[in-house]
Amino acid sequence: MKSTILNEIIEKMKVLRENVKKVIIGKDEIIDYMIVALISKGNVLLEDVPGVGKTVLAKALAESIELDFKRIQFTPDTMPSDIIGVNVFNPKTLEFEFKPGPIFTNILLADEINRTSPRTQAGLLEAMDEGKVTIDGVLYFLPKPFMVIATQNPREHFGTYPLPESQLDRFFISLSIGYLPLEKEVEMLESQILYHPLEKIEQVWKKEDLLKAQDIVKEVYIDRDILKYIVNITDATRKDSNFSLGAGPRASIALMRGSQAFALLDGREYVIPEDVIRMAIPVLVHRIVPAEVDNTTRSRREELVKDILKKVKIPKVRVL
Template structure:
């Protein structure tokens, strides 16, 4: 229990460090950290100018991780991401030139602005943490994480992400506009200097790798696993949902709950951990019927109504027996 308490304090230091750049969005920062220590990927969906790119940059600096950014446009090719082989006339052999994905933190900026073919090149990267070029597989450095951004307002010149791609994202985050007082503080801070330029690391990549291993050891009782499956199953039967969450969604909820318990210094999951992580991990995995859209119902609205109907299991002790 001591190592969890110590490492959870370190995770909170990372959150505090990122907050030096991203003001008033602690919950969103915490969710990004939860995805990181769960070995998952993040979809940042929000309007321009609210700090999506700054969040990714601050996170990579805080853990001293290698960081690369690719700006997606219609002419970006899969080889720009995965890399390519080029013939070396001096040696008479083909040499591998790594693409943008060969890093620890990859920012896929405006991912919905590139073609489906290029989007699909990220599937192997996100699922297997590797790239395959000309039949040869290259492992990516660890820890590895993709944070993709997209603008939910603009539709002209965009290619909506297919369900298979959306399902690869562990968590979906929206930052939203800051409160008035927070925005005034942002003006005061950024008009003087950019805090991102002086941000220093408070953890290492090795620290994150160890925490990722520890998170997997957090105990989750069978009754809570049944609770997760009950909720996910109801997304497949709901009258307003055309496509419910997959088993990968169930796994994501449990892994996120383990990470949230760890973040709060516990080595076991409680129902509140699961309820906290249900919306961020499932809302982007379900497809709504046209009827729901006509009634202006969102994925979060429907999921919330489902959660309220499912009985929360109560036991004397959720700790490992």
């Protein structure tokens, strides 16, 4: 890895983080995870109640990086064509013309994805997984960079269609923003007395900066012992009796790439075990199914992942 390019990306990531923090108050860890997902080419699932800043977070990230942003509000009658696009007949040319849907953007906020039908869910997730769509036999590639930030209401809410495990696995990480501490909520109100911080957010990255970061993150060194540590963690979820379904190989890949991205965010060109530990919950929490069917809340799933981390031996990696 060229140190000049590495240092440039590290400094730019610091600037990006501080820029988003001007809009999103009191959620520094969530901001870090969002940046990690973005430079890892990953999609994010937000499991949260309405009104905690999910849309603002997505917009702040997009407007900080010279990226196009679109939002879809999912409803039970949303069709796959409403997302992907459709061919429309033009009576003047006597030909069909493709009208691209909102998925043709850089950052797509898929709001309340579990309010729409499984067919529409599958249409979106297939497109974001493959980076392309096919309409009437014609292949269309999605823009690069591309990221989906999907929100999901708590499952007990009326009129929801829970995502199946195979589709949940397509999300790089799952986060829960949660409510602000009271003093931070007061600070948030003060910041919006005269105007919303989004109105004056600065663009601190070019699109090319992000594409460069997405390439350089792959070059962050990760020791073979840490790779074994990652596999041991995911394998433990498959063997532990507390789980009826453990994490698959895609989780191991996400844990590896996320650890590399977190190392870069911290200004390092090598991964340490703490990077893996920090990424374990957001990477694994939506991929595991507890054996106790009467308690599958996010807090319980997080507890189970923490228990796994306690059981798996942390490697002693020598840093040169």
